Amino acid sequence: MSDQQASDAARTGSDVPVRPRENLRTVAMRPVLETPRWWWPAVSVLGAIVVLGIVAWAVQVADGLGVAGYNDQAFWAIYEANLVAFIGVSYGGAVVSAILRITKAGWRAPLTRIAEATALVTLPVGMLFIVPHLGSPQRIWELVWPPYWNLSSPILWDFFAVSTYLLATIVFFYLPLVPDLPIAAARVQGREGVRMRACRVLYRALGGSWEGRASQRRLLEGAIGLVAIMIIPMAVSVHSVLSFAFASSSRAGYLETILPVYFVVAALYSGIALVVVAIAAARRLFHLEAYIHPRHFVRLGFILVALGAVYLYLTFTEYLVDGYSGTADLAAWVHQVVVGRYWIPFWFYFLAAGVVPLVLMAVRRTRTMAGVVAGSSLVVVAMWVKRLVIVIPPATEPLVRSPLAAGGVLAGDWGTYRFTWVPISITLAATAAIPLLLLVLFRFVPILPVTEMEEMETYEEEIAEAVEITAGVPAPGIPASLARGAPGAYVNRPLGPPASAFAPAPPLGHPAPGGPPLGGPIAGGPLDGPATPFGGGQR
């Protein structure tokens, strides 16, 4: 067993061996009850970065947007890209929680709280980019002043869509938290300190009249299901509408019917990548190894590459068709992006968020937790760069140029955006604000959805078995050649535990044993679902 654990640790690149299992409630509440040594230094450093960003913004308010590198031929740049990118990464929460909830993928349970919390903090941070984006932030109240509204403006649509989505995200974080509040309250009972008192007040206020009665549970389950369904079209609408602000112009590169789809897929892709990074960090920092396993990352990795492949395909079609058409302004824009002045960021995206994640998941040796986390980190950065590539080139296009000039598609004076310390500081501040807010948030709420996980009755046995299997022992019933060989066989190896793992009743809300496999190996895989062709024949 210990050999297997060691080999598992080596394989996943984690130096923390799988710990003996602790009580779930203890683990989930540990960040609330105990202050790790690194907590205050980490919060101080992150807070300092945030303060620097606020100072930079103050400078920008005093001197005007010009200090941020903007000019008339680069009128939209980093803040608009950040707005898209930061709101985009909040989609990870919607995917992991809502989609996996709807598809009844039981393995999601330990991940949902972290995923929803990531959405909860990234969305407001992303929305805040409207403030440095505006030239006259002192008049931002006009956006909520109905007499001034111009309902034909895509920016106003953005404002409505994102506000609605923020509300939904808060509700979607709050509802699954409700049954955990009494559990958390019991743990902070009788403890001294301001924060503990604050926790008690918070739990009482948020907990409402929750007593865990069967009728309440049914109601809550229905509400969560409803919000989980509602939040998906809402998330789609947010990035579609966000893209309209660009696509409703006549500029080559913005005026693209593909743009809304492109934005939504990019948001899902970068969002799932950020969730992987956040979960990996939380797993390490708060010692959740007993509950969050390498196989969770591998599964998320499959979702990641699926979305990454779709995004790569959309990128390919966009540039191919626009470049091929030979229309002067489209061709000029494609030229500038692919081989012109923007080639470095474009090909960086192509490698880091297009090729590398696919390769990492395709190669067996890198199809591990370390591989997925490394790939996701790259994707988060590269998709931010890709947003710059989407936003900046069309804004720098020369719109008045001679159709007869020599130089063909490159005729005209292209504008230039120059990064300065101001927007870089503000961007870093927003980046630092996300872990900062998460660290603060998990000082108050359990980091694991205790109730949800406890409802998974056979959870512990599953984990124990799955750990063995991940360590390289093929499950009974799987031919060794299949377990180690063909790509299709892989998913069955770690996911197909022996039938004994499921022995008693299936977890709550899962398909009845013997029912059809739901959604293939990723959604509702054999770990928590019924038999698969290879793994569960013995049931």
Place this chain on the structure above:
Amino acid sequence: MRGRRATTGRSTHQLGASAGAPDVPAAEGAPTSVTPDEADRAERSTPVAIGRRGFLQGAAIGGLGLAALGVLGGSLEAAASSTSASSTATKAARQWAMVIDLRLCNGCKQCTVACQTAHYLHPDQTWIDVFTMRDTAGQAYYMPRPCMMCEDPPCVPVCPVSANFRTEEGLTLVDQSRCIGTRICMNACPYQARYFNWTTPEPAPRQPFPQEPAWPVPQVKGTVGKCISCAAMLPSGKVPECVADCPMGVLYLGDLASDVAVNGMGTTVVLSKFLADNDAVKFKESYGTHPRVYYILGHGQDLESDAETS
């Protein structure tokens, strides 16, 4: 090839009597019964079934369903009225237009300088800019580009706080006390004719006009500015600064309602005849913006009037 300029005698370079009388001196040769604009619309080969405005009005009407639910209330009416305010209805006594005779421009940029001086603009703010173009022989020619004062301006409907509007006389203006600086209008304008106050604007002494959309001097930091066709000067019979200062007589201020145009040299023409005789074109007509700036091209010259031309 092209008709000669229909110069119809000298006059003062003030359009309208110096006393500020509302009527414009009748140009020699009675105005034709059809305005150039109407002629232009009539001969448009592909009738546009539903333009941007029509589409947005449809969207606003669809949005009225929401209003019926009491969700958005009266703001929709405001939106609908602001949309229809940009109607092309020619009710006002004046319908301002501009003619730019590219055959005469020597690229001296006096117009740019005069504009920046009069409005105390930052040197980067070229409300009327002069672009260097190439003709079929590869020779340079020059193209002044003011605001096109579109009849269907793409910049107006995109503003979230209704800071852009179109006057009854056909001028698109910006309310800088309303503008929050989203710059989506800069994105929408296909003529690159909008400029942002990225830094503290140039200071300006006391002005003859109040600081308002028709005379936004001095500019306001963090808001969008653009060519105003010197809107505040027009009622008193003065032509815009760029027209007045052009040493070549390239720029004409015109009035579609009374069918007359005048340049800085004092040349007065019958607008419709002048445009027809010289095969005037509009810039980027394919964008459906219906500019009120007409260009007269010289031999071998071509604007990017069709994006596909190359």
